Amino acid sequence: MKRAPGFVPLAIVFALFVLFMYGPMFVIFILSFQGPEGGLTFPLRGLSLHWFAKLAEGLGVVDIGAALRRSLALGLAVMACTVVFSVLAGLAFRKKLAGGNALFFIVIASLIMPSIIVSLGIGLEFRLLDGGIKWALEVLGMQDILDEYGTALGLFTSALGAHLTWTLPFGLLIMFAIFNRFNPAYEEAARDLGATPWQSFKHVVLPLIAPSVVGIGMFGFTLSWDEIARTSQAIGDVNTLPLELQGLTTTVTTPSIYAIGTVTTVVSFIVMGITLLLVKLLGQKSKGRP
Amino acid sequence: MSTPTASLPSPTPAPGRSLSAWWQATPLTAVFAVFFLVPLALILMVSFWDFNEYELLPGFTFKNYISIFDGCGNTTEMCVTLKTYLSTFKFCFMVWLITLVIGFAVSYFLAFHIQSQGTQTLLFVLCTIPFWTSNVIRMISWVPLLGRNGLVNQGLVGAGLVDKPIEWLLFSDFSVTLAFVHLYTMFMIVPIFNSMMRIDRSLLEAANDSGASGWQTLWNVIVPLSRTGIIIGSIFVITIVMGDFVTVGVMGGQQIASIGKIIQVQTSYLQFPLAAANAVILLAIVLMIIWALTRLVDIRKEL
Numbered sequence: 001m002k003r004a005p006g007f008v009p010l011a012i013v014f015a016l017f018v019l020f021m022y023g024p025m026f027v028i029f030i031l032s033f034q035g036p037e038g039g040l041t042f043p044l045r046g047l048s049l050h051w052f053a054k055l056a057e058g059l060g061v062v063d064i065g066a067a068l069r070r071s072l073a074l075g076l077a078v079m080a081c082t083v084v085f086s087v088l089a090g091l092a093f094r095k096k097l098a099g100g101n102a103l104f105f106i107v108i109a110s111l112i113m114p115s116i117i118v119s120l121g122i123g124l125e126f127r128l129l130d131g132g133i134k135w136a137l138e139v140l141g142m143q144d145i146l147d148e149y150g151t152a153l154g155l156f157t158s159a160l161g162a163h164l165t166w167t168l169p170f171g172l173l174i175m176f177a178i179f180n181r182f183n184p185a186y187e188e189a190a191r192d193l194g195a196t197p198w199q200s201f202k203h204v205v206l207p208l209i210a211p212s213v214v215g216i217g218m219f220g221f222t223l224s225w226d227e228i229a230r231t232s233q234a235i236g237d238v239n240t241l242p243l244e245l246q247g248l249t250t251t252v253t254t255p256s257i258y259a260i261g262t263v264t265t266v267v268s269f270i271v272m273g274i275t276l277l278l279v280k281l282l283g284q285k286s287k288g289r290p
Numbered sequence: 291m292s293t294p295t296a297s298l299p300s301p302t303p304a305p306g307r308s309l310s311a312w313w314q315a316t317p318l319t320a321v322f323a324v325f326f327l328v329p330l331a332l333i334l335m336v337s338f339w340d341f342n343e344y345e346l347l348p349g350f351t352f353k354n355y356i357s358i359f360d361g362c363g364n365t366t367e368m369c370v371t372l373k374t375y376l377s378t379f380k381f382c383f384m385v386w387l388i389t390l391v392i393g394f395a396v397s398y399f400l401a402f403h404i405q406s407q408g409t410q411t412l413l414f415v416l417c418t419i420p421f422w423t424s425n426v427i428r429m430i431s432w433v434p435l436l437g438r439n440g441l442v443n444q445g446l447v448g449a450g451l452v453d454k455p456i457e458w459l460l461f462s463d464f465s466v467t468l469a470f471v472h473l474y475t476m477f478m479i480v481p482i483f484n485s486m487m488r489i490d491r492s493l494l495e496a497a498n499d500s501g502a503s504g505w506q507t508l509w510n511v512i513v514p515l516s517r518t519g520i521i522i523g524s525i526f527v528i529t530i531v532m533g534d535f536v537t538v539g540v541m542g543g544q545q546i547a548s549i550g551k552i553i554q555v556q557t558s559y560l561q562f563p564l565a566a567a568n569a570v571i572l573l574a575i576v577l578m579i580i581w582a583l584t585r586l587v588d589i590r591k592e593l
Contacts, residue, residue, distance in 0.1 A: 018417070025427075028434060031434055095311035112525055114529055122325055128346075132308075180385055261424070
């Protein structure tokens with residue numbers, strides 16, 4: 001077959017680009033399996049799981065295990081909220097929604113807003129809230145509670161909200177893409193057969209959009225799992241894994257840090273794998289329907 | 291940006307009552323009200339507040355803004371704020387240009403040179419996979435390559451091209467730009483590829499039949515029709531780089547100034563009003579850039 005002109009140079013550009021994207025990641029993947037004598041660069045000194053063991057023991061003062069659990073918990077919460085809120089909003093935007101244009105504009109604005117600004121704003125909001133709560137407790141004379149009270153900033157308050165401002169725009173845009181291609185005739189048929197709105201959603205719409213909804217879930221989890229900028233000012237006293245990692249880049253000088261890289265990358269890929277599997281299963285299920 | 295009009299993506303209307311529409315949109319609306327609109331309003335408000343070492347002092351003062359531009363009237367030496375913005379703009383422009391060229395070339399290759407749809411999807415997914423791993427990990431993965439004793443220097447010294455390792459590879463403008471390109475080219479590829487896939491292939495044949503050369507077709511047909519993707523990608527890359535502090539921090543060895551970095555440092559010293567004033571200025575600049583870009587294309591029409 002005759003290739004169009006420009007194929008060969010562009011193919012080379014593409015190959016170089018893929019190498020550029022994957023090369024460095026493979027380097028740290030390989031270096032994380034160094035022997036106990038290994039350093040941060042090549043040559044590889046031995047081959048072992050030494051640095052993974054070191055990682056499991058913890059790195060100095062930082063409790064990586066706790067950070068990992070926090071990130072997982074937050075990621076799952078973000079995933080659940082993103083799926084539910086996006087699907088509901090997607091359904092809402094199919095109907096006549098007063099103020100829908102303004103809402104859509106706000107969602108897009110959140111997507112392109114520099115993350116540090118959103119993060120700073122949420123941090124400020126919760127600090128002012130803390131001040132308000134402390135003032136109220138003092139006025140009401142509830143000294144015991146006031147002494148106990150720390151801050152409203154936290155994993156499932158401010159950090160969850162901060163992540164949702166990042167994941168929901170993606171979720172909503174995916175919902176638009178789904179419903180743009182969705183044939184309402186199925187729902188009409190369900191309604192003609194006497195289904196209630198809930199029945200037609202549960203038995204007709206949901207199975208049809210299920211694979212994409214799983215995709216939204218994956219987006220939600222992985223975006224949250226790697227998020228730094230929006231979490232940085234909005235999390236309070238604890239840290240998520242990416243934030244700990246960012247701190248570790250300046251202090252840890254052993255291949256342990258590459259081991260963390262390998263572990264987090266593996267988690268990302270497991271999530272993607274599970275998602276693809278689910279999408280495939282759900283796709284087959286809906287295809288198998290008569 | 292102007293207010294969205296009726297050209298919003300209009301999914302097929304669903305049968306059913308429209309009354310339930312608002313409660314369905316309520317959770318999403320609530321999230322953006324509480325975690326986006328209120329915080330932005332508070333930033334604006336607090337940027338006019340005063341502060342001391344312990345607390346924020348409600349009030350109305352231009353002190354924060356004045357202190358940001360302190361010394362900027364001096365013509366002999368540039369003030370810190372202007373220097374920082376200049377440095378941020380420099381990264382913005384470099385990263386934008388490089389990601390645009392790479393993103394366009396890669397998208398073009400995928401959209402117009404790969405005939406089989408299966409291969410096309412496969413190669414596209416191949417490009418997006420790295421996006422799913424941690425940004426910090428992708429940054430530090432450059433360390434063993436660019437470091438003083440890194441692979442690149444080992445190779446260069448080994449090949450006899452340089453006598454001693456090059457120092458400027460890591461923790462420099464170069465490494466910051468490289469990391470940005472590595473992290474965010476995906477944000478260019480996806481929208482440009484999307485735009486290119488919508489171009490009617492018969493237009494290319496028409497151009498060819500009318501005797502247009504390859505370059506003429508590229509410049510007069512493909513580039514204008516991919517404009518939306520180019521603009522969307524540009525908005526993503528520019529807003530990310532303008533506000534970034536993580537990449538500049540990690541890859542610049544905490545030595546390079548950026549406006550996001552300043553905001554982050556000020557909040558860590560609890561100088562919230564100062565940080566808020568900086569955020570307001572940053573936001574104004576980003577909005578102006580976006581406004582200028584959206585003059586070039588009506589994005590909502592093309593979604």
